[in-house]
Amino acid sequence: xxxxxxxxxxxxxxxxxxxxxxxxxxxxxxxxxxxxxxxxxxxxxxxxxxxxxxxxxxxxxxxxxxxxxxxxxxxxxxxxxxxxxxxxxxxxxxxxxxxxxxxxxxxxxxxxxxxxxxxxxxxxxxxxxxxxxxxxxxxxxxxxxxxxxxxxxxxxxxxxxxxxxxxxxxxxxxxxxxxxxxxxxxxxxxxxxxxxxxxxxxxxxxxxxxxxxxxxxxxxxxxxxxxxxxxxxxxxxxxxxxxx
Numbered sequence: 001x002x003x004x005x006x007x008x009x010x011x012x013x014x015x016x017x018x019x020x021x022x023x024x025x026x027x028x029x030x031x032x033x034x035x036x037x038x039x040x041x042x043x044x045x046x047x048x049x050x051x052x053x054x055x056x057x058x059x060x061x062x063x064x065x066x067x068x069x070x071x072x073x074x075x076x077x078x079x080x081x082x083x084x085x086x087x088x089x090x091x092x093x094x095x096x097x098x099x100x101x102x103x104x105x106x107x108x109x110x111x112x113x114x115x116x117x118x119x120x121x122x123x124x125x126x127x128x129x130x131x132x133x134x135x136x137x138x139x140x141x142x143x144x145x146x147x148x149x150x151x152x153x154x155x156x157x158x159x160x161x162x163x164x165x166x167x168x169x170x171x172x173x174x175x176x177x178x179x180x181x182x183x184x185x186x187x188x189x190x191x192x193x194x195x196x197x198x199x200x201x202x203x204x205x206x207x208x209x210x211x212x213x214x215x216x217x218x219x220x221x222x223x224x225x226x227x228x229x230x231x232x233x234x235x236x237x238x239x240x241x242x243x244x
Contacts, residue, residue: 004224006097007171007217011138013102015065019133021048025099032095033071036088039238042075043123044089053110054130064109064130071129074119085126086212088238090172093129102134105173107206127209141177143170151184151198158185161227162197168221172214175206181214190230197222198232 001009021029026048033044047053047070054067071092073085093103107127116125146166152158166183174180180203186196199215201207219237222229231237 001098002224003094003098003220004168006094007168007220010094010097010103010171010173011140012104012173013134013136013138014063014067014104014130015136016067016102016130016132016134018066018068021069021101021132025101028099029092029095032092036091040075040084040088042073042081042084042088043120044074044085044092045072045118046070047072047115047118053114053128054106056111064104064106067110067130067132069130069132070106070110071131072115072118073126073128074123075126076122077124081124082126082206082208083212083215086209086214087216088212089129089209090213090216093131093173096131100133101131102136102138103129103131105129105175105209107175127206141173144179146170149179149182151182153185153187156185156187159195159227161222161225162229164225165197165218165222165227168224169214169218172210172217174210174213175204178204178210180204180207181211183214183218184232186232192230194228194230196232197229199235 029046033046037044049068051068054064073089075081096103110128115128119125150166162185169183182200184198186198188196190196199211201211219239223239
């Protein structure tokens with residue numbers, strides 16, 4: 001399964017089995033985390049066989065069950081930290097999906113103090129993502145219409161890969177399933193002659209993290225359809241570095 005197939009099959013799952021991660025799963029996730037930490041200047045880490053963080057009543061209220069493993073997303077404080085956590089964290093999520101594991105982003109239904117004690121002194125904690133084996137494959141979430149999340153100048157017609165990118169972006173997990181973003185087709189080009197695409201948030205909780213996740217999904221969808229473009233805000237895609 002490639003990343004495009006993984007994003008189409010990925011659905012949030014909150015209930016897990018007691019089956020531990022295998023040595024191979026831990027190794028492959030560790031490799032992706034190390035690559036993503038280096039590329040994104042982050043300090044993400046995988047915590048395994050640790051049931052306490054999601055063992056509170058709050059976690060059960062959030063319908064989390066038997067979470068033993070989770071990804072901690074953190075890094076040196078910076079304006080772009082949350083968006084980088086979303087972008088590279090979703091790479092880990094899709095890698096887990098490729099391995100047959102299930103995942104769920106979590107912003108508050110866990111013991112924050114316990115998780116924050118695992119961080120280096122100078123790190124800023126962003127959020128976590130539960131992961132592991134589950135008999136439940138999850139279910140698709142309701143998505144907005146493409147017209148509700150796109151901005152296309154009148155009289156222009158973006159190429160097919162733009163549409164595929166938007167389709168992939170609408171499959172991205174976002175906080176409260178708010179899908180509070182706008183993807184725009186720009187009439188101007190980059191200095192390299194590539195078409196420009198814009199991405200903007202419409203606000204809401206964890207909106208910067210959501211932007212990072214949506215950005216990665218759009219890139220994967222567009223790339224799978226043969227699209228080549230540049231982001232209007234200057235964001236550098238890391239997909240070529242991973243052979244995608």
